[in-house]
Amino acid sequence: MKTSTHFSGLIPLWLKIAYTAFMAVLIPVYWYHYGPTNFLYFCDIALLLTLAGMWLESPLLISMPAVGILLPQALWCLDYLVxxxxxxxxxxxxxxxxxxxxxxxxxxxxxxxxxxxxxxxxVFKVGYDKRALKGWTAASMGLCLVAFFFLPKAGAALADPNLPRNVNYVFGMNDAKPQTWMSPELYLLTWIAVLIIVVFVPTHFVLNKVCPSPEQAATKRA
Known part of the structure; x- marks a missing residue:
């Protein structure tokens, strides 16, 4: 099955090399300080998908993290400034x-x-792939389920305090203690629904509206 539209020469080589150099530093440093489970955060998955997407010039691999993290990272930026x-x-x-x-x-x-x-x-360079919404939604649901059932909960006492807990906020927004508004299972379902309805779907519609399709991006280069 065809998974992505592929074009070459749309992304500058210097940018690919610069991003790869950054990742070559970040991956071992994060692995050493935070452990491998840190790479199950949405933002870290987005980093890895972007790396692959840039070299393959894959609209799908680039569009997926765009759908998933543009709004959350905008909140991160605002929170940092505050x-x-x-x-x-x-x-x-x-x-x-x-x-x-x-x-x-x-x-x-x-x-x-x-x-x-x-x-x-x-996404403006290679085009927005409409399949990104389904792809990122499936990936994020899988990541949330793994974090909920297999990774440390919010407030968990860990031998190494740097190891991630409450990955992707599946136990609440506070890593120090789990939320108490509702049962953990109901919160997980609610959280996934909020992510899809409030974050992923609106971002998908905006990107689909304002960005060129992969075919249009390739035509502009031609």
Missing amino acids: QLAGYTLTGMTAYMFDSAKPLFLRGLSLFHGWLPFLLVYL
């Missing part, structure tokens, strides 16, 4: 101001701020 100003919005970027974490490690996490802009640029 924290920088000395206030608190959601607290999701509080770790960026934790002096106990090495500055270099926190610096790598600034990718949350520039990755959305890179993805917007890339």
Whole structure:
């Protein structure tokens, strides 16, 4: 089955090399400090898909993370700016101001701020693939289920405090303790539904409206 439309020469080689160099640093550093389960976060999956998508110039592999993280990363950027100003919005970027974490490690996490802009640029270059909504929805549901059933819960006591817990917020928005509004199972289903309805579907419609299709992107180059 054909999984993506493929065109070559749409993405500058220097950009591919620069992004690959960044990933060549980030992957071993994150693996060492946070362990392999850290790469099950939506944002880290998005990084990996973007890497593959850039070299393959695959509209599908680039469109999937665009659907999934543009809105959440916009919130990250806003939260970071609020924290920088000395206030608190959601607290999701509080770790960026934790002096106990090495500055270099926190610096790598600034990718949350520039990755959305890179993805917007890339989908305009290679085109937006409509299948991205279904692809990312399926992937995100799988990641949420794995995090819920197999990874540490919010507030879990871990031998290594740097290891991820509450991956993808499947136990609530606070990593220190699980939510108590409803049963964990009902929260998981509600969370997945919110992600799909509030985040993925609106992003899909906007990208599908404003971005060229893969065929149009290829035609512009020709």
